[in-house]
Amino acid sequence: MARRAWQAYERLLLANASQITALESSLRSITYVLPGRFKDAELAGEAIYAGVHLLGMYHDSVLFKIVYSRRAKQAHALVQQARDELSGDLPKLSLHARYTNFWHSSSRRYGTAAVLLMIIEASQLFVEMVARRKLRERAWDVVVSIELLKALLRFALVQASQRRPVVQPPLPQREIDPALLEHSSASPTYTWHGERSGVTHTSINALVPLPNAACGVARTEEPDIYEYLLSHTLTDQDVAPPAQLVRKLQGTVGRVAEAVYILRPLVYVLALRKWGKRDAKPFVLSLVLELLAASLRRRSFYLPRESAEKMPVPPMSSVSLMLSMLGIENSFLDWLAGSLSRSDPRRALAKPISAVEGDEWAARDRSFWWYLLRGPVWYNYTRPKLESLVRRTEGKRLIGVLASIGGDYLPLVDEYYYYTAA
Structure with a gap:
């Protein structure tokens, strides 16, 4: 009975994907303006926001399963039919989705911990609001419990991903226009089927924008072939094994850096419970721990100096090369150009190796802005x-x-x- 109900709901989702997505966005927008409008408006708004967020997580999992999941063939007939009706030329999967889906599909421990972590993060503010009303001062115990559980789940993600740092969000997000999943017999067909290969390909007509039904005027722009081909170009990161998009924690320093980063929120909350939000001690302690984690993370990728000295000599700087080509021999200018371009060769290893690593590190660096609040x-x-x-x-x-x-x-x-x- 429950399975039939879920299949009926998925059928509704597939038939009205874009409308449901628009409704999710509208409900989220409403929650932003609810606080202060009536008594307990912030509680009502956060309840709606948490519910919509959790429902959106389920919608994302269904849409991802239809479009990209390798296990779609084992799914029930409704999902398989929707996948068959979808254009054979799927949008390119982002690097973040490739990485997180790899661990989610290959490690049950990672998948369980990731789902639980996202559920907690979606509902934590609502839980705190309820605790402030019911438990008063003891509400800090609830917050500490939430942070402790989140820390344990993040450590589980590190272990399940073979000692790699936690990537946020730990699950794939929605990356396809839900309107592509709405099938209508009146819709024009923009695919062609190979007679010998049996493979379905996207027709070049798919690049032409659809007629604007609202205005009754057909748009006749030429298809942008260059943009289409560029969007389907594979890079070295696209063909790399998903697990190699994020490096393992490097040595003891790297593991300590990740442990400090994971435990920092828990230590901060414990300090807030002891000294209060206006005291400077929790603020300074949290900031020092976060700076320490960032510094140790960068240093963990450095080679020992004796190993760095064995690295190949870096090429001549562009300024020195230009001076040499022009026949200008000036020792001061050459020294100045070399000094400006010279850097520690170990620092090159501290740069992210993929967009997944780069985005995660950038997000961690941006989190320092929260200290203004x-x-x-x-x-x-x-x-x-x-x-x-x-x-x-x-x-x-x-x-x-x-x-x-x-x-x-x-x-x-x-x-x-x-x-x-x-």
């Missing part, structure tokens, strides 16, 4: 600035409305931890 920096600098902005823009048409919505969040940032948790 924490501790004494928030109460003594950021909050007064925002309050002043709200007062100055009060009564103005558009910017005043936006500023007032932002002003409704100021007391929420004061009260709830997860509004500023990275």
